[in-house]
Structures are given as C-alpha cells and as structure tokens.
Amino acid sequence: LPLVAKLAPDDYVGFTFFVGCMAMMAASAFFFLSMSSFDKKWRTSLLVSGLITFIAAVHYWYMRDYWAAFEESPTFFRYVDWVLTVPLMCVEFFLILKVAGAKKSLMWRLIFLSVVMLVTGYLGEAVYRDQAQIWGLISGIAYFAIVYDIWLGQAKKLAEAAGGAVLKAHKTLCWFVLVGWAIYPIGYMAGTPGWYDGIFGGLNLDVIYNIGDAINKIGFGLVVYSLAVSKSSEA
Amino acid sequence: LPLVAKLAPDDYVGFTFFVGCMAMMAASAFFFLSMSSFDKKWRTSLLVSGLITFIAAVHYWYMRDYWAAFEESPTFFRYVDWVLTVPLMCVEFFLILKVAGAKKSLMWRLIFLSVVMLVTGYLGEAVYRDQAQIWGLISGIAYFAIVYDIWLGQAKKLAEAAGGAVLKAHKTLCWFVLVGWAIYPIGYMAGTPGWYDGIFGGLNLDVIYNIGDAINKIGFGLVVYSLAVSKSSEA
Ligand SMILES: CC1=C(/C=C/C(C)=C/C=C/C(C)=C/C=O)C(C)(C)CCC1
Numbered sequence: 001l002p003l004v005a006k007l008a009p010d011d012y013v014g015f016t017f018f019v020g021c022m023a024m025m026a027a028s029a030f031f032f033l034s035m036s037s038f039d040k041k042w043r044t045s046l047l048v049s050g051l052i053t054f055i056a057a058v059h060y061w062y063m064r065d066y067w068a069a070f071e072e073s074p075t076f077f078r079y080v081d082w083v084l085t086v087p088l089m090c091v092e093f094f095l096i097l098k099v100a101g102a103k104k105s106l107m108w109r110l111i112f113l114s115v116v117m118l119v120t121g122y123l124g125e126a127v128y129r130d131q132a133q134i135w136g137l138i139s140g141i142a143y144f145a146i147v148y149d150i151w152l153g154q155a156k157k158l159a160e161a162a163g164g165a166v167l168k169a170h171k172t173l174c175w176f177v178l179v180g181w182a183i184y185p186i187g188y189m190a191g192t193p194g195w196y197d198g199i200f201g202g203l204n205l206d207v208i209y210n211i212g213d214a215i216n217k218i219g220f221g222l223v224v225y226s227l228a229v230s231k232s233s234e235a
Numbered sequence: 236l237p238l239v240a241k242l243a244p245d246d247y248v249g250f251t252f253f254v255g256c257m258a259m260m261a262a263s264a265f266f267f268l269s270m271s272s273f274d275k276k277w278r279t280s281l282l283v284s285g286l287i288t289f290i291a292a293v294h295y296w297y298m299r300d301y302w303a304a305f306e307e308s309p310t311f312f313r314y315v316d317w318v319l320t321v322p323l324m325c326v327e328f329f330l331i332l333k334v335a336g337a338k339k340s341l342m343w344r345l346i347f348l349s350v351v352m353l354v355t356g357y358l359g360e361a362v363y364r365d366q367a368q369i370w371g372l373i374s375g376i377a378y379f380a381i382v383y384d385i386w387l388g389q390a391k392k393l394a395e396a397a398g399g400a401v402l403k404a405h406k407t408l409c410w411f412v413l414v415g416w417a418i419y420p421i422g423y424m425a426g427t428p429g430w431y432d433g434i435f436g437g438l439n440l441d442v443i444y445n446i447g448d449a450i451n452k453i454g455f456g457l458v459v460y461s462l463a464v465s466k467s468s469e470a
C-alpha cells in the first residue's frame with residue numbers, strides 16, 4: 001500500500017483537488033499570521049477568514065485522497081465543508097457591518113437561510129437524486145433570499161450607513177454572492193438529472209465546484225483583508 | 236486499502252461525526268488564536284475553552300474513523316473524551332468565579348462529582364449493560380449534585396458576589412449544565428436497556444451525543460469568549 005496516490009497526467013479533476021488543497025492551506029497561514037498586523041477590531045474578521053480556508057483545507061485533503069482512491073465525486077465531504085464554511089461567511093457579513101450597528105438577528109437569519117440552502121441541496125444531490133429538481137428549487141429560493149437580504153434588504157441599509165471602505169467591501173462581497181456563488185447551482189445542474197440536462201451536461205461538476213471554492217473562499221477572505229488594510233492605514 | 240473512508244449518502248450518524256470533528260478543530264483554532272486579543276486575566280479561560288474543543292477534535296477524529304470502519308458506537312473513545320473535557324468545564328466555572336474569590340475546593344468538588352458521574356455512566360453503558368439502570372441512577376445523582384452546587388450552592392453565591400457580566404456568564408453556563416447536559420442521559424436511555432425502553436428507543440444515541448457535544452463544548456467556550464469580550468471592552 002503506497003502512502004501517496006498516483007494520478008494520471010490528464011486527470012484535471014485530481015489536479016484541481018490538489019491545487020485547491022494547497023491553496024487553502026497557504027491562505028489559512030496567510031490570514032492567521034497576518035492577524036497581529038492589524039488593529040484588534042479587525043482581527044476577528046481575519047480569524048474567521050482563516051477558519052473558512054482552514055476548514056476547506058482539511059476537507060480538500062480528504063477529497064483529494066477520496067478522488068485518487070475512488071475516482072468519484074466526494075459529495076459527502078463537499079457538503080460537510082459547506083455546511084460549516086458558508087455560515088461562517090454569513091458571520092463575516094455581520095462582523096463587517098457591526099461597526100454600523102448590525103444586530104445578531106441579521107447574522108442568525110443569514111445563517112439559517114444558508115443552512116436551508118445546503119441541506120436541501122444535499123438531499124437533492126446525494127440522497128433523493130431523482131427529485132433533484134425540486135430540492136434544487138427550494139435550495140435556490142433560500143439562495144435568493146440571501147441575495148435579497150444583502151443586496152436590497154437590511155444588510156444593504158447598514159452598509160450604506162457605514163459608508164466608506166465598509167460600504168465598498170460589502171458591495172464586493174455582494175458580487176461574490178451573486179456571481180461567485182452562482183457557480184454552484186451550475187455545478188449542481190451539471191451533476192444531477194433534470195430539465196437542464198442538455199445545457200450543462202458537458203461540464204464536470206467537481207472542476208466547477210473546485211474553481212468556485214477557490215474564488216469564493218480565498219477571494220472572500222482577501223476582500224476582508226483589504227478592508228482591514230485600508231481601515232488600519234486610516235487611523 | 237484506501238486512505239479515506241467512503242460513507243453512504245444517508246449515513247447521518249457519520250455526517251454528524253465529520254461535521255463535529257471539523258467544528259471542534261475550527262473552534263480550537265478560534266479560541267487559541269483569539270487569546271492574544273484579550274486582557275491577560277482572561278487568557279487562561281480562553282485557553283481552557285480551546286483545550287476542551289481540541290481534546291474533542293482529536294477524539295472526534297478517532298470516532299469518525301471508528302464509525303466509518305465498524306458502523307458501531309465508539310463508546311470507549313466517547314468516555315475518554317468526556318473524562319478529560321467535563322472536568323475542564325468544571326475548571327472553567329472556577330476560573331470565572333475566581334474574581335469573586337472562589338476557592339480551589341469548589342473546583343475539586345465539581346471535578347470529583349463529574350468523574351463519579353462519568354465513571355459510573357461508563358460502567359452502565361459499556362461494561363455492566365444489564366445493570367444500566369442502577370449505574371445510570373448513581374451517575375444521575377452526581378449530575379444533580381453538580382447542578383445543585385452551581386445553581387443554588389456555593390458557586391451561585393460567588394457569582395452573585397461578582398455580579399455584572401460574570402454573574403450573567405455564570406447563569407448562562409448554569410443553563411448549559413441543566414439543559415445542554417441533560418441531552419446525555421437521554422442518549423444513555425436511548426442506547427441502554429431499562430424501564431425507559433419505550434420512550435427514547437427511536438432516537439440514535441450517537442446523533443444525540445454529537446449534537447450535545449457541539450452545543451456544550453463550543454457553546455460553553457463561546458460564553459466564556461463573550462465574557463472576555465465584554466470585560467475587555469469595559470477597561
Ligand atoms: C442555489 C443552489 C445551491 C447553492 C449552493 C451554494 C451557493 C453554495 C455555496 C458554497 C460556498 C460559497 C462555499 C464555500 O466557499 C446548491 C446547494 C448547489 C443546490 C442547487 C441550488
């Protein structure tokens with residue numbers, strides 16, 4: 001039994017799993033180790049950015065090996081990862097808007113919606129695959145409720161009240177959720193049966209999810225990092 | 236032999252083991268890395284919170300793999316974990332109340348009671364299963380002695396003497412012990428034979444214990460974290 005896997009040179013899925021794993025580890029080291037350079041007020045946000053990529057690093061380690069062993073989508077681990085990291089991203093929205101007086105209820109609402117989105121998505125993708133369309137629809141509704149809340153709802157008002165660099169960071173994160181997160185439903189449609197069969201059939205679900213994760217987790221964290229940089233140089 | 240486990244999509248027990256493991260690791264990173272943001276007086280409490288989730292993370296790593304390999308309750312590791320983490324929670328009570336002059340004897344009394352509770356519980360759950368009711372009863376008495384001490388006994392008086400944020404944190408932790416810890420005897424009754432057979436039979440012992448652990452270990456730590464936050468912003 002070898003301790004290390006051997007992958008085919010053209011195994012692009014495997015390649016993205018390995019690159020993703022290392023990128024997440026490096027990003028965690030970056031966020032954790034840069035904490036002390038910032039004002040206390042921003043450290044928690046950086047810590048949470050680091051936790052998000054750290055959790056992903058651990059799961060990519062698994063998924064990498066799982067792919068190498070079975071050449072099969074590690075859906076189970078994918079969702080274990082998301083069910084922890086996506087709520088933490090909702091916490092980031094809250095932490096950024098706290099300066100403008102965001103209440104915990106905003107955070108809990110976003111967390112609740114994200115959990116609904118992921119649990120129903122898991123049921124459709126892994127457990128009740130022939131009902132993938134219905135579960136995907138419910139999941140999509142929860143997704144749009146999140147989009148609404150941050151783009152037009154309470155979170156938006158708080159961001160405007162805060163203004164300046166906070167408003168700018170919030171806007172960027174909103175684009176991540178609207179465009180970056182939209183990668184996932186595409187992966188879902190590429191990987192499950194439904195009316196959308198002909199459209200996304202040629203794409204590989206795992207490559208899509210891996211690219212999405214790298215953009216969303218590391219990019220999200222970097223937005224928070226930039227905010228901390230601009231706020232700390234202000235003072 | 237693959238390096239990684241393969242779980243059935245609807246293996247919810249396995250799912251909670253994996254989510255629990257990762258949540259404990261992330262919580263440990265959070266508590267350890269946030270220590271430096273606080274006043275020295277509060278660092279020990281945060282360190283202990285981190286130790287509790289760190290010990291749990293290691294055991295969940297085991298239990299996860301144990302479950303994946305044998306589809307069987309890892310009772311042995313469960314109690315190895317508890318016998319270390321529950322006394323540390325008693326230490327937390329002491330650390331919080333130290334500002335009000337808590338004596339070491341309070342800490343040792345709580346530790347002693349928690350060890351009695353766990354050793355007798357283990358004997359009933361793992362060794363002498365047909366006497367599960369009697370061992371559970373002794374364990375329950377020790378549990379109520381802890382509840383009495385913190386809710387009405389010496390610990391309560393100290394908390395009232397301290398007042399303010401300390402009293403509030405103590406109260407919250409008391410609720411954790413009364414309600415959050417009560418999850419465990421329910422799991423015990425669901426998993427052992429006794430007069431209670433018909434009542435909790437449908438529940439799964441491991442899912443219950445896993446949810447209980449996440450609430451009690453991470454939640455407990457977050458209460459201490461909030462106390463440190465409110466005390467540090469005061470100064
Ligand atoms: C809408 C929708 C989905 C959305 C998933 C999303 C939005 C996941 C986001 C993950 C992130 C941001 C991960 C880590 O960084 C699912 C569940 C695929 C199911 C189909 C419908």
Ligand SMILES: CC1=C(/C=C/C(C)=C/C=C/C(C)=C/C=O)C(C)(C)CCC1
Nearest residue numbers: 356371374375378416419420423451452
């Ligand atoms: C009363 C009682 C029990 C209590 C267990 C408790 C209260 C465990 C607490 C564990 C914690 C808090 C773990 C880590 O966070 C047992 C042993 C199940 C046996 C049956 C009677």
